[in-house]
Amino acid sequence: MRTAIKTLGEAKRLGIRMVAVCHNMECRYSRAVDLDSVISRVGQLHRILPVLSVKHFSERLVCPNCSHRGMFVWTAVNDDVDPQIVDPLFSIMEWDERGHCQPICQTKSFKIAVAAYDVAMLEDPRKHITLQERARLLKDSRAKCVG
Numbered sequence: 001m002r003t004a005i006k007t008l009g010e011a012k013r014l015g016i017r018m019v020a021v022c023h024n025m026e027c028r029y030s031r032a033v034d035l036d037s038v039i040s041r042v043g044q045l046h047r048i049l050p051v052l053s054v055k056h057f058s059e060r061l062v063c064p065n066c067s068h069r070g071m072f073v074w075t076a077v078n079d080d081v082d083p084q085i086v087d088p089l090f091s092i093m094e095w096d097e098r099g100h101c102q103p104i105c106q107t108k109s110f111k112i113a114v115a116a117y118d119v120a121m122l123e124d125p126r127k128h129i130t131l132q133e134r135a136r137l138l139k140d141s142r143a144k145c146v147g
Helices: 008-013 035-042 110-123
Strands: 017-022 030-032 071-076 090-095 101-107 128-133 136-140
Touching: 008 035, 090 110, 101 110, 110 128
Parallel strands: none
Antiparallel strands: 017 030, 017 071, 090 101, 090 128, 128 136
């Protein structure tokens, strides 16, 4: 069973790369986060996501371009590791006449999701197929227009 990546130590162990982007709207400088350096300062158990009332490491980062304190931190997509995403962003679902569904495809990529939906529709245009972004319906084979 897959689990969410919660700490900097887990991210390092799994080879997750992180990118920091300056908070300063006029700057927006970005750079790779040196996880070894951050872990040496805050510890490997420091959470990736901020926790209320706990100073997050991203608030301590200083932009090397404009010297502004505070940077947004994002995980970068890795080609060589499985980042163990708990919930894929996009799902292509096939529905039966009783209203039950089963996933055909689940992915992080919108382009792959659209391609999978199109292929499912080509395979059998009579099937009820939906493309969803989590709970949000993006395409429905039974609807004329989804907004």
